[in-house]
Amino acid sequence: MNTLSLPERVPHTALEDIIALLFGTLVVSFGASLLKQAGALTGGMAGLAFLIHYATGVKFGVAFFLLNLPFYWLAFRRMGKAFVVKTFCAILMVSVFTELHPRFIDISHLNPFYAAIFASVIMGLGFLVLFRHKASLGGVNILALYLQDRYQWRAGKIMMAVDVCIMLASLAVVSLPILAASICGGVVLNLIIAMNHRPNRYLA
Template sequence: MLKKLAIIGFGSTMIGIGINGFILPFHLINGGMFGISLLLKYVWGFKAGITFILLNIPVYMFAYKSDPVYFFNGLIGAMISGIMIELLLPLNGTFQLPIMSSVILGAVIIGIGVGVMLRNHISPGGMDLLALLIAKWSKVNVGVIMVATDAVIIISGLMLLKDPKLLYSLLIISIVGLLAALITTFHSVKPFTK
């Protein structure tokens, strides 16, 4: 349990740093429930972390019926991720980087956080939890499922906000999805023994 909490703490902190430090300053979005939460923040001024937690409730109900272990891990993962997004809000505007550097760095930080959590069958919430369940049933890699759903969210954001800058968000989801896929498929190398 302590190991699980440490992984959730690490992953959530990375997600909070990536979103607040590098994604929010340029009004970009990433995928999943995080992306939907950020869209609602930009359009109506909702608090991203709290919106994220609320959006996850229906997904948890579905997950609880399908797989109680994923439900429990996802519930803790999403609650802590939502809290970390709110706690790390002061990072917004701290790093003065060009948009491309910010996008790449933010996506890598988020991707590591999401990937480490998913590798340990802990979902940072929402779409990631659904992606984990779908991956379990379909044997399709969780990172591939995430990229597909995230692309739909970003295209919706592009239509709602009509801001071409949101195209950078496609790069964010690609990097996050790629890192999640790599981290979840990487197997630790066993030491050579004579």
């Protein structure tokens, strides 16, 4: 009896990983730059970094990089050295690129709802690139990916639950219209991840 054989798994090369990290972080950081200009925010560690930025004036890139430092140990213990190295590089590049984008592009008017939704779409695409090359943007992403690999829990749903808490906390620093726009963007971002990043869907 003949059975269909599964296609051979072909891992990414080191060059492909480097290019993916560059492209993925450029896309995510551009989305974060749009959110920052609109005064909106998102979930995860980026959301916490936005809260700190709006409340204290600390640069988003600095806050984002520092907030992720405690999570590298968990990543090393549970996800491996290669994952930690890729994630550290991804976080560093997003932190730097987010601060550099305004030097090259200046948008005079940006509707918060448009910014939140459009930024979330392109950030979701960037996240998928990073996830599929065994990298993340730290913090909640590391925890979500670990739980997905260990218990088959959907990373998108885990991130969505955490994001709800961050959005509620943001009431202290943003207006209700901005919060509404940010929530819409957060839903879009997590839907993209939940629909496209599932266990065993992508094996390279």
